[in-house]
Amino acid sequence: MTTLIQLEILRTLRNKRYLMFTVLYPALLYVFFISAYGSGGTVAGGVSVKSYFMVSMATFGAVGAVLTGSAQRISLERKSGWTRQLRLTALPGRAYTLGKIAACAVTTLPAIAVVFVIGAIEGVDLTAVQWLGLAAALWLGSFVFAALGVALGYAAQPDAVQPVVMIVYMLMALFGGTWFPVSDSLKTYARFNPVYDYNQLASFIHGQGVAGAAIAALAAFLAVFTAAAAHLYRKDAQQA
Amino acid sequence: MGTGTGEVAAFRNVSKSYGRVKAVNGLDLVLRPGETVALLGPNGAGKSSSLDLLLGLREPDSGTVELFGGTPREAITAGRVGAMLQSGGLMSDVKVRELVTLACKVHPKGHAPEEVLTTAGITEIADRRVDKLSGGQEQRVRFALAVAGANDLIVLDEPTTGMDVSVRRQFWAAMRAQADAGRTVLFATHYLEEADSIADRVLVLHKGRLIADGSSAEIKARAGARRIGFELHPSDGRAPDEALLRSLPGTVGLDVSTRTDGVHTVRIRSTDADAGVAALYKAGLYPRGLEVTSLGLEQAFLTITGEQDRTESEEESAR
Ligand SMILES: Nc1ncnc2c1ncn2[C@@H]1O[C@H](COP(=O)(O)OP(=O)(O)O)[C@@H](O)[C@H]1O
Ligand SMILES: [Mg+2]
Numbered sequence: 282m283t284t285l286i287q288l289e290i291l292r293t294l295r296n297k298r299y300l301m302f303t304v305l306y307p308a309l310l311y312v313f314f315i316s317a318y319g320s321g322g323t324v325a326g327g328v329s330v331k332s333y334f335m336v337s338m339a340t341f342g343a344v345g346a347v348l349t350g351s352a353q354r355i356s357l358e359r360k361s362g363w364t365r366q367l368r369l370t371a372l373p374g375r376a377y378t379l380g381k382i383a384a385c386a387v388t389t390l391p392a393i394a395v396v397f398v399i400g401a402i403e404g405v406d407l408t409a410v411q412w413l414g415l416a417a418a419l420w421l422g423s424f425v426f427a428a429l430g431v432a433l434g435y436a437a438q439p440d441a442v443q444p445v446v447m448i449v450y451m452l453m454a455l456f457g458g459t460w461f462p463v464s465d466s467l468k469t470y471a472r473f474n475p476v477y478d479y480n481q482l483a484s485f486i487h488g489q490g491v492a493g494a495a496i497a498a499l500a501a502f503l504a505v506f507t508a509a510a511a512h513l514y515r516k517d518a519q520q521a
Numbered sequence: 522m523g524t525g526t527g528e529v530a531a532f533r534n535v536s537k538s539y540g541r542v543k544a545v546n547g548l549d550l551v552l553r554p555g556e557t558v559a560l561l562g563p564n565g566a567g568k569s570s571s572l573d574l575l576l577g578l579r580e581p582d583s584g585t586v587e588l589f590g591g592t593p594r595e596a597i598t599a600g601r602v603g604a605m606l607q608s609g610g611l612m613s614d615v616k617v618r619e620l621v622t623l624a625c626k627v628h629p630k631g632h633a634p635e636e637v638l639t640t641a642g643i644t645e646i647a648d649r650r651v652d653k654l655s656g657g658q659e660q661r662v663r664f665a666l667a668v669a670g671a672n673d674l675i676v677l678d679e680p681t682t683g684m685d686v687s688v689r690r691q692f693w694a695a696m697r698a699q700a701d702a703g704r705t706v707l708f709a710t711h712y713l714e715e716a717d718s719i720a721d722r723v724l725v726l727h728k729g730r731l732i733a734d735g736s737s738a739e740i741k742a743r744a745g746a747r748r749i750g751f752e753l754h755p756s757d758g759r760a761p762d763e764a765l766l767r768s769l770p771g772t773v774g775l776d777v778s779t780r781t782d783g784v785h786t787v788r789i790r791s792t793d794a795d796a797g798v799a800a801l802y803k804a805g806l807y808p809r810g811l812e813v814t815s816l817g818l819e820q821a822f823l824t825i826t827g828e829q830d831r832t833e834s835e836e837e838s839a840r
Contacts, residue, residue, distance in 0.1 A: 284626045292614035361610025365578060366666065369606070370627045371598045519580065 282376045289380035290387050293350060303349065303388060307342030308395045311335065314460075315403060325462045328487045332407075335400035336415070336483040337459045342392030343423040344453070344476060347385040348430045348446050355381060355434025356442035359517065374518065378510070381434075382427045389423040411486050418482040425475055425499050428506035435513035453477075475502045528590065529554055529674050529705045530575055535584035536729075537570055544570035546729035548584070552674075552707060557700040559716035559737075560709040562726035563826070568709035569607050571726065572678050575707075576604055589673070596674075600629030603667040607678035607709070611651045611662060618647040621665050628670030640698075641665035642691055656683030661692070668699060675699055677708040681715065693719055713737070727826040743825060747794040747815050751801075751808035755783040758807065765804055770796040774824065790824065 293299065314334040322330045355378075358364050367377055393416055407415070430446075437445045454460065456467065457476030471477040472494070481495035530552040537545040544567045552558060562568050573579045574586050577593025588596035596602045612620055621638055625631035638644045641664050646654065651662065660683055667675055677696070681689045697719060700706045710716055716723045717737045725733035725740060733740050753761050767775055771793030778786045787808075791797045794813045801808055 282627075284623050288612070288615060288619060288623055291619075292612065295614050358610060358612075361613075362606060362608040363610035363612055365606055366609035366611070366663075368578060369576060369597060369602070369604045369609075370624065371600060371629050372627050 282372060282379070285372060285376050286380040286383045289384040293384040293388055299346075299349065300388070300391075303342055303346035304391050304395055307338040307345070307392060308399055310341070311338040311396050311399055314338070320403060325464075326487075328462075329405075331400060331403050332405045332486065333462070335396055335403075335405055336419075336486075337480055339393045339396040339419055340422070340476065340479050341454060341459050342396060343389040343419060344426045344479070345450060346388045346392045347423050347426040348433070348450055350385040350388060351381045351427055351430030352433035352437070352446045353442055355431060356437055356439045359435070360439035364517075368518070374514070378431055378514065381431065382424070385427045385430065386420070386423065389420060393419050407486055415483055415486055419479075422479045422482050422499060425479070425503045425506065428503055428510055429475070432506050432510040432513055435510065435517050472498055475499065478502070527553060528587070529556075530589075530707070531585075531587045532571070532575070533585045533587070535571075535574060535581045535586055537574060537579065537581050543729045545574060545581070548729070548731055550724070550731060550734075552705055554673075554705055555700075555703055556722055557697075557706045557720050558708070558722045558724060559720035560707065560724050560726060561711075561713070561716050561740075562709070563711070566726040567729040568726055569678055570729070572604075572606075572676055572707075572709060576602065576676060598629070600631075600670050601673045602676065603670065603672035603674075604676040605660075605663045605667040605678060605680055607682075609663055609666075611659065613650075613652045615651055616648055617643055617651055617654075617662055617665075620651055620662065621647070621669065624666045624669035630671040631669055632671065637665050637669050640668055640695060642695065657685060657688050660684055661688075664692070664695065672704060674705045674707065677706070679709050679711065681710070681712070713741075716740075725825055727829055730829070732829045733825055740825075742792050747791050747813055749787075749789040749791055749794055749797055749801075749811070749813050751787055751811040753785040753787060753806065754809060757809070758805070761785050761787060761806070769800045769804075772797060 311334055315331060318324070318330040318334075320331060324330055324333045355364075364377060368374070397412065397416065433442065433446060433449065453474055453476040456463065456471060457474045458471070458480045459476060463471045463477060475498070478495040478498040481492040482499075484490065484492040484495070528551050530550075532548040532550040535545055535548045536543065546567075548571060560568050560571065570579070574581050575588065575593065577586070577597070586593060589599075589601055593602070618634065618638065622634040625634045625637060635644075638647050641661050643658070643661050643665060646658055651659075654662065660680060664677070664680060667677065680696070681692055684692060693715070696706060696708070700719075708715075708720075720737060723733070723735065723737045723740050724731055733743060735743075761777060763775065763777060766772070766777070766787065766789065769789065769791070771791040772789055773792055774790030776788040780786070789797060798811070798813065
């Protein structure tokens with residue numbers, strides 16, 4: 282099983298287009314937002330532009346890496362028949378999905394790190410504990426989206442998976458505070474958006490304490506997405 | 522083979538439908554150790570569906586499938602079965618060697634990767650990316666995955682699709698080597714030539730039913746292996762007499778058509794063309810443009826399957 286997981290990680294890191302999209306794209310957007318909003322400014326709620334978008338672009342990159350890395354690939358490999366071929370090996374069925382999630386988890390790290398490095402250069406000032414805590418929080422949070430990606434990969438038809446993933450990704454980002462802070466009137470609903478909760482994980486660096494509600498919400502999302510993914514996987518295995 | 526029953530695989534009255542299509546219809550079949558078996562059938566006959574059932578990729582609607590006396594999944598986890606699917610994709614963004622190594626490592630009785638690369642004849646392309654291969658090369662990589670360990674049964678679904686002639690011959694040699702090593706080999710194919718030169722046993726599948734099971738010689742004899750074609754001109758005397766033509770030795774099928782100028786075109790399917798032609802002349806007929814051709818697989822199918830269809834419709838109308 283570890284052999285498969287290693288190979289999944291290796292091939293993901295080899296795919297240059299994927300790395301460009303998931304690592305470089307959020308980093309460039311971050312630089313763009315800083316210059317557009319002015320590096321000295323603050324967004325609504327008094328958080329500095331630099332640190333607000335550092336978090337939102339890190340989560341944007343992580344969610345993108347994880348969703349495309351799992352949903353798109355699973356769907357394509359269902360179509361190509363690779364998943365069927367794997368079922369003819371002694372590997373347990375979960376090995377494939379675990380391999381995908383592991384590969385995703387590895388790629389979220391550079392997506393987060395590159396944005397953090399730019400943030401540090403731009404003058405985001407955090408203690409070492411805060412940097413590490415934030416990186417760990419965002420990395421762990423990305424697993425929620427990995428589970429969502431696996432579910433989408435088994436739910437969507439191969440031809441439809443790309444638009445479906447993009448729409449889900451963009452809608453969650455749009456109303457989750459990725460490009461602009463969520464207005465107070467929408468906050469009641471934003472709790473039901475995993476990207477919003479994901480961004481809230483960073484509240485402790487803005488002096489707002491640990492976001493317990495967001496953590497609870499993400500845990501619930503993780504449970505729901507995992508159950509959906511497991512169900513869809515079993516359904517697929519019966520029809521393969 | 523250690524199963525006590527001496528059965529490698531068994532289908533017991535297995536059926537599988539997709540909606541209203543009966544892909545596999547009451548299949549009863551036992552494979553014995555060491556056999557090399559060809560599963561012949563036209564497109565849509567249910568070959569892939571049968572193999573999917575055998576490998577546990579699908580569950581039958583009714584009946585049971587056994588591999589080495591247990592479930593297909595048990596046989597796979599025990600490393601007793603290797604398979605090459607018709608629709609088996611490969612992992613992208615990896616090298617051939619990496620993929621073969623993966624297959625060897627996850628196999629409970631895996632061979633050394635270098636050995637498998639040699640067996641499948643892909644040592645030269647071992648460092649190429651899997652996604653950059655030609656169709657024939659891809660097939661050989663799939664074959665490598667099927668022989669990555671010491672399996673007792675190897676299942677191949679139309680393995681030579683996309684291979685050119687010389688590669689196809691190399692591939693057959695590799696397949697035969699597997700059989701010579703005592704493995705049971707089951708392969709689905711379109712090509713009678715393939716079944717003929719490799720298999721000890723040929724199964725003919727049509728519309729999900731097993732309609733013939735025997736050596737390739739037996740199958741061909743049943744199909745009427747050759748076709749005799751000629752014309753009879755009215756100016757040459759004797760008019761054709763269907764009863765006479767039918768009574769020619771070896772005749773299993775007859776078709777006579779008449780043009781407006783009175784020329785009859787005769788086509789005979791025969792299991793003994795030599796005797797048939799000799800008897801033609803003896804009967805005093807003067808066949809013009811005589812041709813004796815061997816029946817291709819396509820026609821062999823049409824023959825056997827046509828008989829089957831006729832029997833079915835007769836049963837239908839008898840009800
Ligand atoms: N997944 C599927 N859904 C619906 N029909 C299918 C499916 N797979 C196969 N069939 C149908 O079942 C029949 C047998 O197909 P198949 O087993 O692929 O035949 P073969 O391999 O001999 O060409 C065909 O009529 C085919 O259209
Ligand atoms: Mg087929």
